[in-house]
Amino acid sequence: MKIEIQKSDIIEIATDAIVNAANTSLLGGGGVDGAIHRKGGKQILEECVAIRNRQGGCDVGQAVITTAGNLPSKFVIHTVGPVWNGDKEEKKKLLADCYRNSLELALQNNIKTIAFPNISTGIYHFPKDKAAEIAIKTVKEFPRKEEFEKIIFVCFDDENYDLYKALLA
Numbered sequence: 001m002k003i004e005i006q007k008s009d010i011i012e013i014a015t016d017a018i019v020n021a022a023n024t025s026l027l028g029g030g031g032v033d034g035a036i037h038r039k040g041g042k043q044i045l046e047e048c049v050a051i052r053n054r055q056g057g058c059d060v061g062q063a064v065i066t067t068a069g070n071l072p073s074k075f076v077i078h079t080v081g082p083v084w085n086g087d088k089e090e091k092k093k094l095l096a097d098c099y100r101n102s103l104e105l106a107l108q109n110n111i112k113t114i115a116f117p118n119i120s121t122g123i124y125h126f127p128k129d130k131a132a133e134i135a136i137k138t139v140k141e142f143p144r145k146e147e148f149e150k151i152i153f154v155c156f157d158d159e160n161y162d163l164y165k166a167l168l169a
Protein backbone atom coordinates (compact mmCIF):
# COMPACT_ATOMS: atom_id res chain seq x y z
CA MET A 1 0.00 0.00 0.00
CA LYS A 2 1.37 3.37 -1.03
CA ILE A 3 0.43 6.76 0.38
CA GLU A 4 0.97 9.57 -2.13
CA ILE A 5 0.56 13.34 -2.19
CA GLN A 6 -0.40 15.12 -5.38
CA LYS A 7 -0.85 18.78 -6.08
CA SER A 8 -3.73 18.69 -8.51
CA ASP A 9 -7.41 19.01 -9.20
CA ILE A 10 -9.23 15.94 -7.88
CA ILE A 11 -11.68 15.88 -10.82
CA GLU A 12 -8.77 14.87 -13.09
CA ILE A 13 -7.80 11.83 -11.02
CA ALA A 14 -8.49 8.31 -12.29
CA THR A 15 -8.56 6.26 -9.09
CA ASP A 16 -11.28 3.71 -8.29
CA ALA A 17 -12.82 6.39 -6.08
CA ILE A 18 -12.39 10.07 -5.33
CA VAL A 19 -13.77 11.53 -2.14
CA ASN A 20 -15.99 14.60 -2.15
CA ALA A 21 -16.11 17.16 0.69
CA ALA A 22 -19.90 17.44 0.57
CA ASN A 23 -22.52 18.90 2.91
CA THR A 24 -25.35 17.19 4.77
CA SER A 25 -27.85 17.92 1.98
CA LEU A 26 -25.80 15.98 -0.60
CA LEU A 27 -27.15 18.42 -3.18
CA GLY A 28 -23.86 20.06 -4.14
CA GLY A 29 -22.26 23.36 -3.23
CA GLY A 30 -19.02 25.28 -3.82
CA GLY A 31 -15.37 24.24 -3.59
CA VAL A 32 -14.46 20.69 -4.51
CA ASP A 33 -18.12 19.63 -4.25
CA GLY A 34 -19.09 22.14 -6.95
CA ALA A 35 -16.23 21.03 -9.19
CA ILE A 36 -17.15 17.33 -8.85
CA HIS A 37 -20.83 17.89 -9.67
CA ARG A 38 -20.03 20.24 -12.58
CA LYS A 39 -17.69 17.83 -14.31
CA GLY A 40 -19.38 14.62 -13.14
CA GLY A 41 -22.75 15.65 -14.56
CA LYS A 42 -26.32 15.01 -13.54
CA GLN A 43 -25.97 11.30 -12.82
CA ILE A 44 -24.10 11.99 -9.58
CA LEU A 45 -26.74 14.44 -8.42
CA GLU A 46 -29.55 12.00 -9.28
CA GLU A 47 -27.89 9.29 -7.18
CA CYS A 48 -27.37 11.77 -4.33
CA VAL A 49 -31.05 12.71 -4.47
CA ALA A 50 -31.98 9.01 -4.32
CA ILE A 51 -29.81 8.53 -1.23
CA ARG A 52 -31.33 11.66 0.31
CA ASN A 53 -34.84 10.35 -0.33
CA ARG A 54 -33.89 7.05 1.27
CA GLN A 55 -31.97 8.22 4.33
CA GLY A 56 -32.36 12.01 4.51
CA GLY A 57 -28.91 13.22 3.46
CA CYS A 58 -25.63 12.41 5.19
CA ASP A 59 -24.56 13.24 8.74
CA VAL A 60 -21.28 14.97 9.55
CA GLY A 61 -18.49 12.38 9.69
CA GLN A 62 -20.45 9.82 7.65
CA ALA A 63 -20.02 8.82 4.00
CA VAL A 64 -22.16 7.65 1.07
CA ILE A 65 -21.19 6.38 -2.37
CA THR A 66 -22.33 7.09 -5.94
CA THR A 67 -20.93 6.32 -9.34
CA ALA A 68 -18.79 9.03 -10.92
CA GLY A 69 -20.72 10.10 -14.04
CA ASN A 70 -18.34 11.79 -16.48
CA LEU A 71 -15.36 11.80 -14.10
CA PRO A 72 -12.36 9.56 -14.78
CA SER A 73 -12.78 7.69 -11.48
CA LYS A 74 -15.34 4.90 -11.03
CA PHE A 75 -16.98 6.08 -7.80
CA VAL A 76 -17.41 9.21 -5.73
CA ILE A 77 -17.53 8.81 -1.96
CA HIS A 78 -19.32 11.81 -0.49
CA THR A 79 -18.38 12.59 3.10
CA VAL A 80 -19.41 15.57 5.18
CA GLY A 81 -16.64 17.32 7.09
CA PRO A 82 -17.24 19.32 10.27
CA VAL A 83 -17.44 23.12 10.28
CA TRP A 84 -14.65 24.51 12.48
CA ASN A 85 -16.67 26.15 15.26
CA GLY A 86 -18.05 25.17 18.66
CA ASP A 87 -16.53 22.11 20.35
CA LYS A 88 -13.11 21.77 18.70
CA GLU A 89 -12.31 18.35 20.18
CA GLU A 90 -15.60 17.01 18.85
CA LYS A 91 -14.81 18.49 15.42
CA LYS A 92 -11.41 16.76 15.32
CA LYS A 93 -13.10 13.44 16.05
CA LEU A 94 -15.65 14.05 13.30
CA LEU A 95 -12.94 14.85 10.77
CA ALA A 96 -11.19 11.56 11.60
CA ASP A 97 -14.58 9.83 11.17
CA CYS A 98 -14.77 11.23 7.61
CA TYR A 99 -11.52 9.53 6.61
CA ARG A 100 -12.30 6.29 8.49
CA ASN A 101 -15.85 5.93 7.20
CA SER A 102 -14.78 6.75 3.63
CA LEU A 103 -12.12 4.02 3.79
CA GLU A 104 -14.63 1.53 5.24
CA LEU A 105 -17.15 2.28 2.51
CA ALA A 106 -14.42 2.00 -0.11
CA LEU A 107 -13.48 -1.51 1.04
CA GLN A 108 -17.13 -2.55 1.06
CA ASN A 109 -17.17 -1.61 -2.64
CA ASN A 110 -13.92 -3.35 -3.52
CA ILE A 111 -12.13 -0.05 -4.11
CA LYS A 112 -8.33 -0.37 -4.14
CA THR A 113 -7.24 3.14 -5.05
CA ILE A 114 -8.74 6.25 -3.48
CA ALA A 115 -8.02 9.99 -3.59
CA PHE A 116 -8.95 12.38 -0.77
CA PRO A 117 -9.23 16.17 -0.91
CA ASN A 118 -8.27 18.16 2.21
CA ILE A 119 -11.71 17.80 3.79
CA SER A 120 -13.09 20.80 5.75
CA THR A 121 -10.07 23.05 5.06
CA GLY A 122 -11.86 25.37 2.62
CA ILE A 123 -15.34 26.77 3.18
CA TYR A 124 -15.56 24.92 6.55
CA HIS A 125 -12.38 26.65 7.87
CA PHE A 126 -10.78 23.72 9.69
CA PRO A 127 -7.15 24.75 10.40
CA LYS A 128 -5.04 23.16 7.66
CA ASP A 129 -2.22 21.99 9.91
CA LYS A 130 -4.56 20.21 12.32
CA ALA A 131 -6.60 18.73 9.46
CA ALA A 132 -3.48 17.36 7.73
CA GLU A 133 -2.27 15.71 10.94
CA ILE A 134 -5.67 14.09 11.50
CA ALA A 135 -5.96 12.92 7.88
CA ILE A 136 -2.53 11.29 7.82
CA LYS A 137 -2.81 9.77 11.29
CA THR A 138 -6.26 8.32 10.58
CA VAL A 139 -5.17 6.74 7.30
CA LYS A 140 -1.97 5.36 8.81
CA GLU A 141 -3.87 3.87 11.75
CA PHE A 142 -6.71 2.45 9.66
CA PRO A 143 -6.74 -1.25 10.57
CA ARG A 144 -7.35 -2.55 7.03
CA LYS A 145 -5.15 -0.05 5.18
CA GLU A 146 -3.07 -2.82 3.59
CA GLU A 147 -6.12 -3.86 1.55
CA PHE A 148 -5.66 -0.69 -0.54
CA GLU A 149 -3.11 -0.38 -3.33
CA LYS A 150 -2.87 3.39 -3.15
CA ILE A 151 -4.26 6.22 -1.05
CA ILE A 152 -3.67 9.70 -2.48
CA PHE A 153 -3.95 13.02 -0.65
CA VAL A 154 -4.84 15.56 -3.32
CA CYS A 155 -3.82 19.07 -2.35
CA PHE A 156 -5.24 21.99 -4.27
CA ASP A 157 -3.37 24.82 -2.58
CA ASP A 158 0.35 25.25 -1.83
CA GLU A 159 -0.17 25.53 1.92
CA ASN A 160 -1.80 22.10 2.16
CA TYR A 161 0.71 20.57 -0.24
CA ASP A 162 3.65 21.83 1.85
CA LEU A 163 2.03 20.62 5.08
CA TYR A 164 1.42 17.12 3.72
CA LYS A 165 4.91 16.92 2.24
CA ALA A 166 6.45 17.85 5.58
CA LEU A 167 4.26 15.45 7.58
CA LEU A 168 4.85 12.51 5.26
CA ALA A 169 8.59 13.13 4.80
Ligand code: AR6
Pocket residue numbers: 008009010011021022023028029030031032033034035081117118119120121122123124125126154155156157160
Ligand atom coordinates in the same frame (compact mmCIF):
# COMPACT_ATOMS: atom_id res chain seq x y z
N1 AR6 B 1 -9.66 19.47 -6.26
C1 AR6 B 1 -9.03 19.24 -5.10
N2 AR6 B 1 -9.17 20.01 -4.00
C2 AR6 B 1 -9.99 21.09 -4.12
C3 AR6 B 1 -10.69 21.41 -5.31
C4 AR6 B 1 -10.50 20.55 -6.41
N3 AR6 B 1 -11.11 20.75 -7.57
N4 AR6 B 1 -11.42 22.54 -5.08
C5 AR6 B 1 -11.17 22.92 -3.81
N5 AR6 B 1 -10.31 22.06 -3.22
P1 AR6 B 1 -13.97 22.92 0.23
P2 AR6 B 1 -14.98 22.08 2.88
C6 AR6 B 1 -9.75 22.05 -1.86
O1 AR6 B 1 -14.33 24.34 0.50
O2 AR6 B 1 -14.06 23.04 3.55
C7 AR6 B 1 -19.02 23.09 -0.31
O3 AR6 B 1 -19.90 24.15 -0.57
C8 AR6 B 1 -9.74 23.35 -1.12
O4 AR6 B 1 -8.58 24.10 -1.43
O5 AR6 B 1 -14.24 22.36 -1.10
O6 AR6 B 1 -15.05 20.69 3.39
C9 AR6 B 1 -19.76 21.86 0.23
O7 AR6 B 1 -21.01 21.70 -0.39
C10 AR6 B 1 -9.69 22.86 0.33
O8 AR6 B 1 -8.35 22.62 0.73
O9 AR6 B 1 -14.69 21.93 1.30
C11 AR6 B 1 -19.88 22.19 1.67
O10 AR6 B 1 -20.99 23.04 1.90
C12 AR6 B 1 -10.42 21.53 0.28
O11 AR6 B 1 -10.57 21.19 -1.10
C13 AR6 B 1 -18.60 22.93 2.00
O12 AR6 B 1 -18.16 23.48 0.76
C14 AR6 B 1 -11.80 21.55 0.91
O13 AR6 B 1 -12.43 22.79 0.58
C15 AR6 B 1 -17.52 21.99 2.48
O14 AR6 B 1 -16.41 22.73 2.89
